Amino acid sequence: MPLTIRRLLQNPTLNRSRPHILSMGDRLDDNVCGIHIAESADLAGLIEGGELILCSGLALNESVERATTFMNDIERSGACAVMFSFLTDAAGVKSAIRAAAASMSFPVILLDDRARFIEIIETFNELSRSTAAITGPEAVEEFLNSPVAEQLSVLDLLRTAAELFNTPLVLEDEFSVMIFQRGLGIEQMYQYGEARRTVQGQDSGSFDLAGEQWVQNPVIVAGRRVGRIVCPLWRESARFASVLDRLSHVLGHKLIGKHEELQLLRQDLMADVVAELRSGVAMTEKVALLRLHLFGMRETEELIPAVLCIPTPSDRDLDRNGLVRRLRLSFGRLSVPVIIRQGDGLESDAIGLLFCLPSAERSEIILNEAYKRAETECGELAWSMGVSETQQSLKKAAREGLLDAYRLARGALSMDERKSRYYRAHDLGFRWIIQPLARSAEGEAFVRDQLEPLKNEPELLEFLEAYLNATGNIARLSRSLHLSRPSIYARLRRVQEEFGLDMDSADTRTSLHLALALSRLLVV
Known part of the structure; x- marks a missing residue:
């Protein structure tokens, strides 16, 4: 197991300092290549990249702007994260750091209690030298009892548990449709659906998958079953059943008052499939469709790629993650599935939409309804919607289709007078070809x-x-x-x-x- 930010935070040396993850909790699995103590953000020539920066905040004051500049400079230096530990209470400086961290795209961690940097460095060195990583139910139990587990999102909690179990882990909804999976091999994916049908509707009990015994444990929220955790039976540990029950309990507690989190979690994982297809990862279209099918996507006859182009306003910050979240919840009420993902790199001003239609009959109706919902969520923002050609191939829709839709949306955004509707290539005229x-x-x-x-x-x-x-x-x-x-x-x-x-x-x-x-x- 590589030494990640998450593994470092789980160590008792840092646990007892009560770490608070202020930004980018989804990057806690980034590797930590080293540790460097710095009070200045000018790290040129001092680090090689991938280091965790320890800082006591001596160079900061109550200015949010100063804290933002400081952290931006640290990120540009190539650091994997920054961790603050203060010598005094410094409530005003901590408040500035919390506000500035909201706009960061790398992890910012604040230790509630003072920690000795030398102890953190020694812990890092000790973990770096360790070649045998601790995994299994005992490791999961230790993690679930740590302060870090309380702060993580549902997705990060499940990812960490799967990593520590060192075995496949699945979360299903109440209808036995997969919401999350980590560690399933391709062959297991093919066999999973058939194997689950033997115990469908049951909250407990075991079933056989590829010659291995799997067990399931219900997830209860406010007295109502909302799903179940499914994984292989860990025969070597007498504590396995209690640890699995504890994981279900912690997960259920996180979901109290947040019933929509399961829908959003499934969307996250479906968007990952599209992202992998776009990145050129060696994955066949058949495997990609299998993964989406496990997440509940029906048979699809046509795929319509679309993009919302939303430049960041000059006068205020734009919470893109919050906007993607609202769009997923709103589009979830459409009659067809829509996979929604935030763009990155040169397309960071884009939100990709992949409409999965069982037939072509209702495509214009669906797109018009989607435009109205996007209009509601985008409010007064400057934005546009581009729709490219319908595709039958998922890989082609994810790659060329979404790229064309992005160009259409950018082209529409450059027009002086725009109609209140989505744009196709013929609507842009020569702006499409240039x-x-x-x-x-x-x-x-x-x-x-x-x-x-x-x-x-x-x-x-x-x-x-x-x-x-x-x-x-x-x-x-x-x-x-x-x-x-x-x-x-x-x-x-x-x-x-x-x-x-x-x-x-x-x-x-x-x-x-x-x-x-x-x-x-x-x-x-």
């Missing part, structure tokens, strides 16, 4: 060549764009800009006399229109 050009060196050079002379004349640029959008119709332009005809003709003369642009020339108008469209795509 997408690849927008991010190329040639495209940027063309924009500079055409628009550089006018860069200090923003009002004139706006006038030219309005003129081109009005296709030279002076009456329409006069109404849209609230300018008199003489004023419009005066500006056109100035454009020609000062900048040498002949607006009567079709080539000039086409070049300017293309350059303006590209410039909008460059800033979307």
Whole structure:
């Protein structure tokens, strides 16, 4: 078992300091390659990458902005996480760190009680030297009794339990449909459905899977069974049954008042399948469909890739994880399954949607309803929705389909006047075909060549764009800009006399229109 942030936090040395995970709990399985103590965020040349940074916060004050800059600099240095332990109470500084951590994309950990850094380093060295990792029911029991288990999400709790059991672990809903799985091999996946039918509807009891005995334990929330944990029987441990019961109890406690968490958990795992297909992981379409089928996806005749493009507002932060969560809950009420995932890398402003239709008859109805739901959840945000061609192949829908939908959504977002509906390729006109050009060196050079002379004349640029959008119709332009005809003709003369642009020339108008469209795509 590699030395991860999670494993380090589970150690008694850190447990007794009551660690609080302030951000990115889903990255606790990242490896820790080393430990470095730092009070300055300038770590250039001091770390190699993947280190856990220990900090006592001496360089910080109650400024959230300062804490944000400090942590951003640490993340850029390549650190895997930062851990704060204060010499004094410093309530104001801790409050600033909590606020700043909300926008971080790597783990930020705050120790409630003071910890000696030398002890943490010694613990790290001891764990690094250990070649035999402790696994099994006893390790799971120790984890479940630790403060870390209380703070983790349902997904992280199950992942850690599966890792410590070192055996497959499954969570089903009350209808025996899989919500979570970790560790199932491909052959086991194929046999799982048939094996489960022998004990379907039972809360306890065992069944045979590939020659191995499996057991199940109910998950109860407020007196109601909401699902069951299923895993192979651990014969070597007399404590296995009590540990499995304890895991079910802890899970049930986390789900109190959060019945929607199970639906969201299943969506997380389905989105992982799409992410793996997009990343080029060696997985066949047959295996991907099998995994989705285990999570309850029905037979699908057509797949419609779509993307919501939502740039981060300049005046406030955007909680993308919260938005994805709301969209999953809202789209979960549609009559067809929709796999929803947050984009990453160059597509971090995108939320991918994969509509899984049993037939093509209702596709437009479903897409229109989805647009209305997205409109409700996005509120006053600037956003657009692109829909690419229907696919029969899951792999093609996940790769080319979602990429095309993203380009369509970006293209729509660059338009001055947009309709309140989703966009397909024919709705964008030439903006669809110039997408690849927008991010190329040639495209940027063309924009500079055409628009550089006018860069200090923003009002004139706006006038030219309005003129081109009005296709030279002076009456329409006069109404849209609230300018008199003489004023419009005066500006056109100035454009020609000062900048040498002949607006009567079709080539000039086409070049300017293309350059303006590209410039909008460059800033979307």
